[in-house]
Amino acid sequence: MRVPARLQVMMHVVAIPxxxxxxxxxxxxxxxxLRRRLGRERAEDAFQETFLRALQAYRRLEYGxxxxxxxxxxxxxxxxxxxxxxxxxxxxxAEAAAEDSRPAYEELAALTDGLPPKERAAVVLRYGxxxxxxxxxxxxxxxEDAARQAASTGVRRLRRRITP
Numbered sequence: 492m493r494v495p496a497r498l499q500v501m502m503h504v505v506a507i508p509x510x511x512x513x514x515x516x517x518x519x520x521x522x523x524x525l526r527r528r529l530g531r532e533r534a535e536d537a538f539q540e541t542f543l544r545a546l547q548a549y550r551r552l553e554y555g556x557x558x559x560x561x562x563x564x565x566x567x568x569x570x571x572x573x574x575x576x577x578x579x580x581x582x583x584x585a586e587a588a589a590e591d592s593r594p595a596y597e598e599l600a601a602l603t604d605g606l607p608p609k610e611r612a613a614v615v616l617r618y619g620x621x622x623x624x625x626x627x628x629x630x631x632x633x634x635e636d637a638a639r640q641a642a643s644t645g646v647r648r649l650r651r652r653i654t655p
Contacts, residue, residue: 507555510546517559518542521566528570537573541566602649609633610645617642 508516521541525534544565552561599619603611612631616622622630627638 507549507552507558510549513545513549513558513562514542517562520559521562524563524566525570528567529573533573533577537566537569540572541569544569603645605652606645606648609641610648613638613641614645614649618646 507513518538522534522538525537525541528534529537541562545562548565552558599615603614606614609631613627616627616630617624624635624638624642627642628635631638631641633641
């Protein structure tokens with residue numbers, strides 16, 4: 492007997508376990524990732540935030556497949572948010588800038604020499620000055636997608652040049 496395609500899909504759907512079981516199964520791996528990326532002190536808060544975000548989104552899940560990847564993605568996003576919040580601002584940033592005597596374009600010059608002008612500018616603005624793609628687009632007079640593409644292409648060229 493041939494099973495209809497719709498029924499096959501439904502048969503392969505993995506049930507979503509209760510949140511408590513999900514937590515028990517993934518908590519150690521999430522904590523390990525957070526400690527590796529943030530250190531022991533900051534990992535505790537990040538752990539709480541990760542599972543709080545997971546709990547808030549858990550009821551909207553449709554399938555129980557790939558829950559490990561899902562929670563690790565949430566944890567990685569929490570790491571990124573934590574590191575962004577930890578960036579120095581105000582007087583701390585001014586002190587750090589005063590210590591750095593060479594502008595970013597000079598530090599990256601040896602690496603980016605030979606790139607086409609737009610790619611070089613996009614790479615330096617993104618990775619030297621940590622500008623957003625929107626800011627890079629404004630500086631280059633292009634779209635955000637074009638700025639992202641220029642930076643990506645420039646990095647790919649650099650990788651090809653550096654790696655044997």
